[in-house]
Amino acid sequence: MQNSNLLQTLINKHQLCQASAELSNTYVPCQQKSLKNSLSLTVSEIDNALPDGGLRVGAVHEFFGTDAFNPTPPLTIPTLVAMKAHDDLLRRYQNDHWQKGHWRHASQESVCIPTTVWIGRACWPAPQFLQAAGFLQATGFLQTTEFLETTYLGKCQSTHQQDTSILAHSLFIDPPSEKLTLWAIETALSSRSVSVLVAVCPSFSRTTSQRLAHVAKRSGATALLLRSHKEATKPSYAHSRWEIAPHPTSFDTPHWQLCLKRLKGSGLHDISWQVGLQPFDFFNPSFPSLMLSQKHNQTAKSTLPATETNLVRYG
Amino acid sequence: MDKAPPQKNPHRWFLSLYFPTWSTDVTKRKLASCIPPLTPSHIVLTKQHTQKILVARACMQALADGIHPDMDLALARARTTSSLYIEPFDPVRDKTALQTLATWCLRFSPLVGVDYELTRAPVGALANISPLFWGISIDLTGTNRIHKDLSRLAHTIHSLFKGSARVALAPTYSAAWGFSRFKTPALTTITSYEKLYTHAASLPIAALRVDTDIVTQLTTVGILRIGDLLRFPRHTLSKRFGKAILIALGQFTGEIEERVATITPQEQHKIVKQFEPPLPTSSRIIAAIISLHSSLCISLHEKHVHAKRFVIAITDTDDNTITKEFSLPMVETRTLQANTTHITSIISPIVERLSFSGEVGCIELSAHDIVPFIPQQTACTPDHIYDSSTLQANHATLINTFVVRLGKDSVARVSLKDTHMPEESFSYTSIISKESEYCAESSVPYTPEERPSILLQNPEPITTIAMLPDKPPSWIKWRRQKLTITSGFGPSRITYPWWDDNIHKSPQCERDYFTIQDDTGRWYWVYRDNKTHSWFLHGLWS
Numbered sequence: 001m002q003n004s005n006l007l008q009t010l011i012n013k014h015q016l017c018q019a020s021a022e023l024s025n026t027y028v029p030c031q032q033k034s035l036k037n038s039l040s041l042t043v044s045e046i047d048n049a050l051p052d053g054g055l056r057v058g059a060v061h062e063f064f065g066t067d068a069f070n071p072t073p074p075l076t077i078p079t080l081v082a083m084k085a086h087d088d089l090l091r092r093y094q095n096d097h098w099q100k101g102h103w104r105h106a107s108q109e110s111v112c113i114p115t116t117v118w119i120g121r122a123c124w125p126a127p128q129f130l131q132a133a134g135f136l137q138a139t140g141f142l143q144t145t146e147f148l149e150t151t152y153l154g155k156c157q158s159t160h161q162q163d164t165s166i167l168a169h170s171l172f173i174d175p176p177s178e179k180l181t182l183w184a185i186e187t188a189l190s191s192r193s194v195s196v197l198v199a200v201c202p203s204f205s206r207t208t209s210q211r212l213a214h215v216a217k218r219s220g221a222t223a224l225l226l227r228s229h230k231e232a233t234k235p236s237y238a239h240s241r242w243e244i245a246p247h248p249t250s251f252d253t254p255h256w257q258l259c260l261k262r263l264k265g266s267g268l269h270d271i272s273w274q275v276g277l278q279p280f281d282f283f284n285p286s287f288p289s290l291m292l293s294q295k296h297n298q299t300a301k302s303t304l305p306a307t308e309t310n311l312v313r314y315g
Numbered sequence: 316m317d318k319a320p321p322q323k324n325p326h327r328w329f330l331s332l333y334f335p336t337w338s339t340d341v342t343k344r345k346l347a348s349c350i351p352p353l354t355p356s357h358i359v360l361t362k363q364h365t366q367k368i369l370v371a372r373a374c375m376q377a378l379a380d381g382i383h384p385d386m387d388l389a390l391a392r393a394r395t396t397s398s399l400y401i402e403p404f405d406p407v408r409d410k411t412a413l414q415t416l417a418t419w420c421l422r423f424s425p426l427v428g429v430d431y432e433l434t435r436a437p438v439g440a441l442a443n444i445s446p447l448f449w450g451i452s453i454d455l456t457g458t459n460r461i462h463k464d465l466s467r468l469a470h471t472i473h474s475l476f477k478g479s480a481r482v483a484l485a486p487t488y489s490a491a492w493g494f495s496r497f498k499t500p501a502l503t504t505i506t507s508y509e510k511l512y513t514h515a516a517s518l519p520i521a522a523l524r525v526d527t528d529i530v531t532q533l534t535t536v537g538i539l540r541i542g543d544l545l546r547f548p549r550h551t552l553s554k555r556f557g558k559a560i561l562i563a564l565g566q567f568t569g570e571i572e573e574r575v576a577t578i579t580p581q582e583q584h585k586i587v588k589q590f591e592p593p594l595p596t597s598s599r600i601i602a603a604i605i606s607l608h609s610s611l612c613i614s615l616h617e618k619h620v621h622a623k624r625f626v627i628a629i630t631d632t633d634d635n636t637i638t639k640e641f642s643l644p645m646v647e648t649r650t651l652q653a654n655t656t657h658i659t660s661i662i663s664p665i666v667e668r669l670s671f672s673g674e675v676g677c678i679e680l681s682a683h684d685i686v687p688f689i690p691q692q693t694a695c696t697p698d699h700i701y702d703s704s705t706l707q708a709n710h711a712t713l714i715n716t717f718v719v720r721l722g723k724d725s726v727a728r729v730s731l732k733d734t735h736m737p738e739e740s741f742s743y744t745s746i747i748s749k750e751s752e753y754c755a756e757s758s759v760p761y762t763p764e765e766r767p768s769i770l771l772q773n774p775e776p777i778t779t780i781a782m783l784p785d786k787p788p789s790w791i792k793w794r795r796q797k798l799t800i801t802s803g804f805g806p807s808r809i810t811y812p813w814w815d816d817n818i819h820k821s822p823q824c825e826r827d828y829f830t831i832q833d834d835t836g837r838w839y840w841v842y843r844d845n846k847t848h849s850w851f852l853h854g855l856w857s
Contacts (some may be wrong), residue, residue: 076768126770193709246836254838254856280762
């Protein structure tokens with residue numbers, strides 16, 4: 001409070017510029033977004049179909065592969081979700097600064113946003129894939145983070161770009177055992193400095209699942225757990241369960257069948273979408289995302305057990 | 316001979332130390348510290364050269380028996396009747412030892428350096444550095460008031476090394492270097508420029524530290540000594556042998572100033588406390604360590620630095636010392652000082668795992684991997700959604716917890732490199748290593764469909780059928796599964812950086828990458844090695 005009064009006094013004496021006024025005249029803030037409590041699946045049709053407008057923040061979401069032969073986890077879609085979540089965080093950070101009229105000297109402070117944690121060597125995505133968002137920044141198509149260097153003359157003289165890519169805000173953890181993997185997931189979820197956690201999850205009990213859900217709810221971090229298809233029949237307290245299967249396509253990019261097997265408290269289940277990597281268009285650049293190619297309801301009964309909403313009470 | 320030129324700075328003094336058998340001396344000291352101590356009469360260090368094992372370094376006794384560097388080891392064995400102690404030449408160890416000695420020499424002058432040729436050499440090229448460049452130089456300029464008589468100091472230093480070092484004191488760095496290497500008595504003191512010219516006449520040209528090509532050229536025309544060189548007019552030398560010889564001559568005589576590439580001593584950050592009476596229980600030991608840690612953090616904070624690694628040395632009443640290391644990679648010292656709970660949770664399991672034979676009498680805590688602390692601005696208003704200080708403290712706590720429980724190698728950060736080779740374009744480094752800061756050196760950007768989401772650690776060989784010259788495979792066999800390919804794109808050629816001479820000799824060659832889809836819809840990233848025409852699977856969009 002004292003600081004605010006002191007700053008106001010300085011502004012009144014014309015010894016300090018009011019950055020918010022200068023900003024509103026000089027720069028057009030990026031699109032105002034409401035602080036919604038969900039992570040986007042990068043396809044608006046899927047986001048709109050979900051009651052929270054995406055994957056609920058502060059919850060555990062499970063992704064199952066269907067591929068018995070391929071030992072790698074279904075990583076591409078969760079990675080895109082994490083990349084999009086990071087980008088949304090940056091935009092919120094920037095909007096918040098501009099709305100509140102904050103100014104900071106860019107050379108004195110790094111961008112301070114929560115970290116994305118990748119637990120398990122198998123789910124460490126290729127850095128060059130993660131760098132795809134950086135591609136847009138590097139080529140000048142996307143500028144999510146411009147920080148103003150204000151001067152005592154009251155003019156915004158220059159902008160300074162910092163490395164805000166998800167790679168710079170990622171932590172890669174390689175636990176040596178399954179037990180330590182579960183410990184690392186719980187520890188990361190309980191930390192208030194983690195926004196999204198992507199982990200290759202070993203088999204765990206119902207109690208562990210419940211504990212993870214509670215920890216995520218308490219801390220506000222979101223867990224995207226990549227699980228083996230063999231675990232798909234076991235009960236869990238995850239907020240949503242998804243099944244990802246490769247889908248043959250005539251497009252030039254990989255496609256998958258994304259099936260929502262269960263969404264707690266919504267009654268939605270067994271809804272499928274065919275999604276693929278959005279090809280990059282140099283004339284209309286956009287953030288790396290999925291595109292919807294087809295939607296259809298799955299008629300076959302889900303192999304997953306019924307939701308266990310009655311067993312968990314949030315809040 | 317030319318008349319001695321007027322000197323601009325007549326009060327400079329350099330002391331050069333040269334150790335002709337440094338590597339074998341280090342080995343000898345190592346053997347003497349063994350239990351029981353070993354005192355071999357002849358020490359020979361070897362190196363591998365193609366299929367031969369050659370002598371790299373030999374001790375004085377071995378040299379006296381006719382064993383010399385680059386001699387075949389079998390021949391060296393035949394030269395002497397004494398038994399040889401043989402071990403591989405380890406230049407990195409010897410360089411480290413020389414730097415340690417140079418640090419010790421800082422007591423004579425603040426300007427001490429190891430020979431520049433040795434300092435700048437990469438690790439791989441250390442073995443090829445001539446033994447002449449394994450020396451130490453001390454700039455004694457301005458220390459007359461402390462040492463009184465510099466000639467006497469040279470005598471003292473020479474006697475300290477008991478004949479293993481050749482010492483020269485001269486008004487120029489180059490002259491001191493040359494006299495210590497090539498002057499016959501092991502101790503040379505040149506106290507004036509006139510004496511410098513007199514004594515320099517008998518030195519060989521190599522004492523000027525010029526390239527061997529220039530020495531060969533001068534030898535061809537009969538110029539063998541510096542005295543011969545000084546007889547010629549300078550401009551004729553420059554025309555025939557280039558400017559390098561004139562620069563070296565100027566540095567030798569003091570016409571061109573030359574400075575020692577000095578080493579910087581590392582400041583020790585440590586705190587030691589004796590306990591009387593000794594600490595009997597682990598809870599009191601933990602409390603003592605936390606107290607010491609807090610004091611150390613305050614002193615670090617005052618210097619605007621923080622440490623990534625701490626080492627505890629606990630000495631019990633039986634004089635047994637246990638050393639344990641713990642890492643706190645991301646914690647600002649001020650935050651850590653306040654967060655006693657966090658530091659207790661880190662130190663408690665470490666102390667409880669230790670076993671003491673008695674009570675603890677002394678604890679030493681030292682800080683390592685010191686990095687400058689950059690102050691962070693906190694949020695202006697309390698309702699700011701991202702309070703940077705809180706977020707950073709939480710982040711630091713998380714990293715410390717991971718490092719303590721999982722080990723420092725299990726917590727990594729990625730760095731990007733500017734190369735097109737996929738497996739070389741990034742590296743994972745431990746979060747607490749000095750290189751752990753995120754670095755993207757203008758790395759090559761790609762779109763998501765250009766690079767797979769999962770890159771295999773090592774490309775896996777596959778069996779394929781593909782039409783030449785550049786059609787994608789029609790089927791592949793990977794991990795004993797035959798996959799029918801329905802579509803594919805490519806090739807996209809990635810080649811080694813042919814413009815880089817160092818990488819040109821590596822076995823890498825051109826690769827033609829294809830993006831292919833099998834009949835189940837899985838997408839793979841495969842390549843053909845254009846040298847061996849073998850196929851590999853390198854990644855996939857899982």
